[in-house]
Amino acid sequence: MENYAIEVKDVSKGFKTFELRRSGSFFHRLWRKRSWKQALSNVSFRVKEGEIVALLGRNGSGKSTLVKILSGILHPDSGSVRVLGFEPWKDRIKLAARLGVVLGAHSQLFWNISARDSFEFMKGVYSINEREYSQRLKYYLKVLSLGEVFNRQVRSLSLGEQMKCNFVASILHKPKIVFLDEPTIGVDLPSKIALRNAVLDLRAREGTTFILTTHIVEDITMAERVILLNNGSIVFDGSRKQLESMFGDKKHVELRLEEGSAVDFRRYGKLIEKSGDVVKIEVNKSTLKNQRFLRMLNDKSVLDYRVAEPGLNFVLTKFYAKMDRKR
Amino acid sequence: MIDLHKYSAIMVAGFKQELVYRLDYFFSLVFRILTALVAIFVWITVFRTTGASSIGGLTPDVLYAYFFIANAISIFTINDTVASNMQDDIQSGNITTSVVRPVKYPTLIFFNALANNFVGLLTVLIPFMIIIILVAHVSITPVTLSLFILEIITAYLITSALYFIIGSLAVYLVNIWGIISVADSLYLLLGGGVIPLILFPGWASQILLLLPSQLSVYTPAATLLGIISPSAAIGYLFAGVVWAVVLVVLAALWWKKVSQNITSVGG
Known part of the structure; x- marks a missing residue:
């Protein structure tokens, strides 16, 4: 066992909370507004x-x-x-x-x-x-x-x-x-x-x-x-x-581009981060086998690239976004 | 079973904290002495302008000695450490760390304050008493001394329970500095720290001598200086013990209810 x-x-568990009133008469504002926050549910x-x-x-x-x-x-x-x-x-x-x-x-x-x-x-x-x-x-x-x-x-x-x-x-x-x-x-x-x-x-x-x-x-x-x-x-x-692995169908691809590179990386995935000559895109796992995508990676203006798992930060962000959409 | 290790650990930590900033502590003592001197100067002026040889049966020497000793007693018996520490704990959210220890929170707060006040007892009350005995030639008998010790212990329990109830209001009100200040002033006034209770009008004096505050300054000082007889002092002490029991029980019951409403910082 x-x-x-x-x-x-x-x-x-719930709590009483108080908020300052921002409208109404002066005397009305002296008293805080009570509300209830449900901190935990079942x-x-x-x-x-x-x-x-x-x-x-x-x-x-x-x-x-x-x-x-x-x-x-x-x-x-x-x-x-x-x-x-x-x-x-x-x-x-x-x-x-x-x-x-x-x-x-x-x-x-x-x-x-x-x-x-x-x-x-x-x-x-x-x-x-x-x-x-x-x-x-x-x-x-x-x-x-x-x-x-x-x-x-x-x-x-x-x-x-x-x-x-x-x-x-x-x-x-x-x-x-x-x-x-x-x-x-x-x-x-x-x-x-x-x-x-x-x-x-x-x-x-x-x-x-x-x-x-x-x-x-x-x-x-x-x-x-x-x-x-x-x-x-x-x-x-x-x-x-x-x-x-909840969002395991996604991969992150980091590209280091030559200055003025005309590579159209946006058509393969979503831009997550751009810092100087480095861009990070989120792609579907299947994209990694896409011939045109592979050709893009081998373009001479792509100086270097790295494929990585999205990581927990990304998973949590996605998860929270999904929860917000459900509300 | 009482676990002495726990209480001594709390008190030792309290002593160490109290004695870290010695210069600040020294100036807080100077402040106390100045307060006593201000009261004495006021009474010197009263005696000079009225030309009276005694007021309410109290001669100038007895009154000066009264304020000197009353001030020293109040350091130990009227102190808001319990309430102010509770407010700090609740306001900062540090009550969380106190509550997760295997000690009841009231016990923790009481012994911590006791350590703090014990320093006042050793550095102010006892030296002040020695000065009074030597300078004002007050004759202290074993009976008055025993009564005095029992009175200040009872007074300490009463104020601790009262300030504990006041301090726990911070669970609902968070900031209670104003309430603590009002309580300090009222307690000092009603306890005879500003005017000896014997000098109040007869009816007021009779009421005040029934309240728990009488034991905080007036009764111990009056016992020591022979203003009241030992038999009267025993009566006041008995009333004080009853108050102490009632207030400690009330504080315990009140905390049982209040502690369920602690939300602390972050929920």
């Missing part, structure tokens, strides 16, 4: 222990609300949720001891004192014994190349160093599930790679389950499964490979 770390069934899914799942969607699609419900911060209006066998908002304290939450926008670290002081705080709050604390801290400081950085006041650290220290603070207690919300936002490439490797390493060593919400495509490569939310509903739940 499969062991599920997370089970979500028919969860819905969301259901299950996550196996040790899975890395990317929760994707545009801004306002309901990702953060879902993560907050899973971690016990928010109460759903309806539906049932079990996380590690607990009902999050009822057993919040018991569950919190088994959860790690990395919020890119809200750090676990105390701003005015050193990261080490925040780690010591976590040690006390999560009742980590001294030996395990020292071992884990030493390990993560090495894996994330934090050196002596953690002795400095958090506010004086670079964004990358802060993010890495925030990650360490959130996983020191060896959580069973980690929610990663934009964990690499604003972070430089080496730090991004270090963080991704730390996630994969933690999963391999401890079997930790990760729920990742991000807009950074490279981060999604950590996940084997993707759940796509749109306007509070799940519109895709499958493997990353399945998602990537």
Whole structure:
């Protein structure tokens, strides 16, 4: 029998929102207009222990609300949720001891004192014994190349160093599930790679389950499964490979053209990008076998060309556009 | 079972944060001393212009000592750290990180503020008391000292519960600086921080001595300076304990309801 770390069934959640009135009398404008936003509608899914799942969607699609419900911060209006066998908002304290939450926008670290002081705080709050604390801290400081950085006041650290220290603070207690919300936002490439490797390493060593919400495509490569939310509903739940191949009949062709080239590439596909002498077009897979297209590629004014898979960015853009057309 | 590790970790982090910017802390102490001096100068003027040797039975020396000690007590008993920290947490969305820890949010906010206020207790209240004992020759007996300690502990619980209820309003109103400022001023006035409660008109004084605010400044200062007898102080302390129990229970019930409405930043 499969062991599920997370089970979500028919969860819905809405919020009251307020908007400033932009018309009417002065007194009328003093009072804000109330409206209702349905953040989640009948969301259901299950996550196996040790899975890395990317929760994707545009801004306002309901990702953060879902993560907050899973971690016990928010109460759903309806539906049932079990996380590690607990009902999050009822057993919040018991569950919190088994959860790690990395919020890119809200750090676990105390701003005015050193990261080490925040780690010591976590040690006390999560009742980590001294030996395990020292071992884990030493390990993560090495894996994330934090050196002596953690002795400095958090506010004086670079964004990358802060993010890495925030990650360490959130996983020191060896959580069973980690929610990663934009964990690499604003972070430089080496730090991004270090963080991704730390996630994969933690999963391999401890079997930790990760729920990742991000807009950074490279981060999604950590996940084997993707759940796509749109306007509070799940519109895709499958493997990353399945998602990537959803628009598999398309290919991207990048052409480097001679100055003043008269090659008519537009007749074969849609122009996606033009930068200097390089153009990128989207073509159907069958076009690659088209003789006239092949002759165009061999035209002397085409200095170089490259055929590539569209990539996740393209797939997601297409997917969102398709959702918008359906509305 | 009470997990002392958790509470000591919260308090240690609170101490460290409070003592990072020592110069700023030093000037906040200077501000407190200046406030006490302003009150004392006002009363010096009152005594000089009226030519009275005592007002409401209080001699100038007792009144000056009262304001000196009242100001020090109020640092510990009337402080809005709980409410302002809650507002900051809710406004910035950082409440999310606090709520995901295996500690109840009210506990976290209470012990964090306690650490913050403990620094005030050690650096202001205790030195001020020593100065008062040495300079104003106030005779402190073990009974008055014990009553004084119990009074300020009870007062601390009362203000923490009240400011917790005020702070939780930020869940609905987000910005509550105005409310906190009004609460500070009212509490100081009703607690005897501006005028000793004994100097209010009889009926007002009787009402104010029934309110929870009486324990925040007036009763402990009056107990210490012998303005009220130990038996009267026990009566006020008992009323304060009842208020503390009622307010702590109210704050807990209120938070249970309010916490379901936390939306934080981004939904």
